[in-house]
Amino acid sequence: MADVKRETERKYESHQSGLPDLTGVGGVTAVLDKGVVELDATYYDTPDERLAADGVTLRRRTGGSDAGWHLKLPVAPGVRDEIRAPLSDTVPDDLTALARSRVRDAELVPVVRLRSVRDVRHLVDTDGRLLAEASVDAVTAERLTAAGGLTQWTEIEVELADGGDPAFLDLVDKRLRKADVRPSKSPSKLARALAETAPKRKKGKAGQKGQRGREAAPPVTAGDHVLAYLRAQRNAIVALDPAVRRDVEDSVHQMRVATRRARSALRAYRALFDRAVTDPIGAELKWLAGELGVDRDREVLAERLTGDLAALPDTLVSGPVGDRLRIWAEGRRGGSRSRLLGVLDSARHMALLDALDALLADPPLRGPAGKKPGKVIAKAVRDELRRVSGLVELAIDTPPGQDRDVAVHEARKKAKRARYAAEAAVPALGDPAAVLARSMKSMTQLLGDHQDSVMARQALRELSAVAHAAGESDFTYGLLYGREEQRAATVEGELPGAWRKATSRASV
Template identity: 70%
Template sequence: MADTKREIERKYESDESGLPDLTGVAGVATVVDKGVAHLDATYYDTADERLAASSVTLRRRTGGSDAGWHLKFPVAPGVRDEIQAPLSDTLPRTLAGLIRSRVREAELAPVVRLRSDRDVRDLVDAEGRLLAEVSVDAVQAERLTGEGGSVQWTEIEVELADGGDPAFLDKVEKRFRKAGVRPSASASKLARALAETAPKKKPRKKKAQVGQAPVAQAPVTAGDHVLAYIRAQRDAIVELDPAVRRDVYDSVHRMRVATRRMRSAFRSYRKVLDRTVTDPIGEELKWLAAELGVDRDQEVLTDRLTAALDELPRTLLSGPVRTRLRTWSHARRGGSRRRLIAVLDGKRYLELLTALDGLVDEPPLLKAAAGKPAKVIGKAVRDDFAALAVLVERAVVLPPSQDRDLALHEARKKAKRTRYAAEAATRALGEHAIDLLRSMKSLQGLLGDHQDSVMTREALRDLAGQAHAAGESAFTYGVLYGHEERRAELVEAALPEAWRSIKGGMEV
């Protein structure tokens, strides 16, 4: 088993003069001496240091109160999520899975050993509650690869107590600054150890490691703009993989969106990237999006139906409707979580990640990629919008029917693609693309509500059939069905005017 905690901390340089008096920090009633802990940590990475390139750290540590395996992911400056697993001789499978999207099939090996004498103080308030832990760490770092090398330093670390107010760290820092203690130039001990023990080499241009974006440069050509967007989606997929495995809120949806954005870019900018290369990758992205969507689509349906039930008067609730809904939802979602993890652990997914790296590193650029962004990208966006216009205008003149539902669904998908094309175009086209992006979000929301109504009515027919077969009343499902029909009618009534407004403001 692995435990996760949010680590909020700050690091400071130390001249070995120790801690300044912290009893004067607002809120601190007592500074409790917790003694000295002797810590011995070995950090692991690939030969090309892929984890370090992504600011991810993996270590096996002995000593102290939390000996074991620790895996840390960056969240924000000074904030990391730490996943802990019990001490063992080999890396636990749970942690191995969380770094798989970055490590792939490369071998992990020890890269740095850090031995620290940690002198710990607890900052406690008047009621005895822990506010933060402050430690003075005397660190000895030894590089375990290449020619080796060692370095030592002393630093101060302040870690906020679980559930504490981050503003408290500002108060501690204010006291430190008055005492001449300055923030550390390194984000972590590992980063400093790697930097200060690295063999001296002549600088040479290196290809970006997995999950590490190259140094940002202003895009010049149309190809530069498109590739920047493609690269951002590749990075999002890699970075979201651990969150999806941990079932972090909204992570599945965000990864799915990244796959859709990339596929849309392949299609919208087909004059920039060779489709003989991107089409096969697009098919694999479509497969991954479908696997990610198994849970998500069912979750959206269940939430919509639950909310609708909550709004109904009790007099319109007939039979065990909520129980039926829970049973139906659970049956349709059964095993989907295990299936998704198996997908992420599978060979097909790894091959897709490798293909995405190849696409970014050696992009299949066509002649138009060297063109002026405003011309090439502007035309691609206009073409998408023109295709959208055909679909919307065809749908709005159809009478209410299944054909109209399908036509509106196709328009919704095209609106989404046009939205993503506009996203990729914002740096090249400026305000015009931003205006279009806002319009496409609005249109997508309108058409999405209509499609959700269509899917919800299909689910209600299924639920009503199951209820009837079980001898239960189907009355409430009929009421909800009528409400969903009305929601769809309102969308259909609002669409023509909304579309006229969007079309009138179109200028790219």
């Protein structure tokens, strides 16, 4: 995998020569002249500029200390992850994969060439430690598509040193503003180049398939509100794809949550859509959530069992239980991760993303979608709450055992769907929906602890059988099993009261 660097920077309009004096700002004791470098970068994108629409840049740059291919992915305002690869004639496969959720089957072509003459300064403290790099860039931008176009400007860029405190940039910002230097109106050089070189008839329309390229109007109807929620989940799925490929912590879980939220919205608000269109999409979202969960479920379960084992006194641990747990937890990770990457590259996954885009671009709405949101959305949320209520009551009335375990699990799934339906309703219904979403979140956590106990006991039975076959003691597995049984019984005992408390707050 290519190198990754977290980039935190600010850009400013420059209408004066040179850099204002930054000595004394936030511990800066010296501003060191590091000379002038010439940079030459060609930016690649799809013909309809999907990467630019999402604030993503892909370039091949020569000159300077970091010549090569750079893919920049937005993390937060002013913060991007820069993934680097060595110079080559074509886009490196690693970077192509990281852009795939946005590019899909489109061609990557050169769109802009940026040539910069960069005057570099290092801002250092009394120990000579680098705080930030400040530069004055004289930029010439040329659009490489048939439309052509050339523009020039000068800007100031301040990039925080690795591991630096972002608050330092606030102090620099204050000094620059006092010197009448103002923040750039464009988030990146590429964004400015595209805006200033675009033909008049296309300005503001680049990258309409991206997350930011189609700004939706404020929601008015019931359909508008649900589509806004669906759009946010689609955007999250697309944006999290590179993080999942890079194995960024919690990215698989977050992508799975977005997938489930999208599916739950299609189910809870199905009366607003032509189900001949949305049901197949819902089925594919269920498939994707299942694929994303292969590693995640085992990881959560392993953390639970490992924590329980660590809490036991040494006198109650008989045999190599910890080793067995580690082997079990890690046994399929390599293979399942390869499988997950295959899923993300698959034609099926690309088709799902295309289907979501098509749904948002031309929604298959039915009559209720055009009505005011209050009654339509509130009814859908209440219907979801009734479904949860019936399943919770069934779980309470069912005797302990496998049938109750199944009922509790089904109640958990419906409570999660009710939670997501309430989340989608918050912009339309306000506090009542927000309160219900929080209540359903508490219920899913309680019911989830019960399901985790069910799965933990299943894993412990399997581990015990393996240990027994190897001639090892199964005492500790039995002890952990008994504790998991007690956990489940505790949840079952708390369930009636927890449900009464949750529904007492429901006023949607």
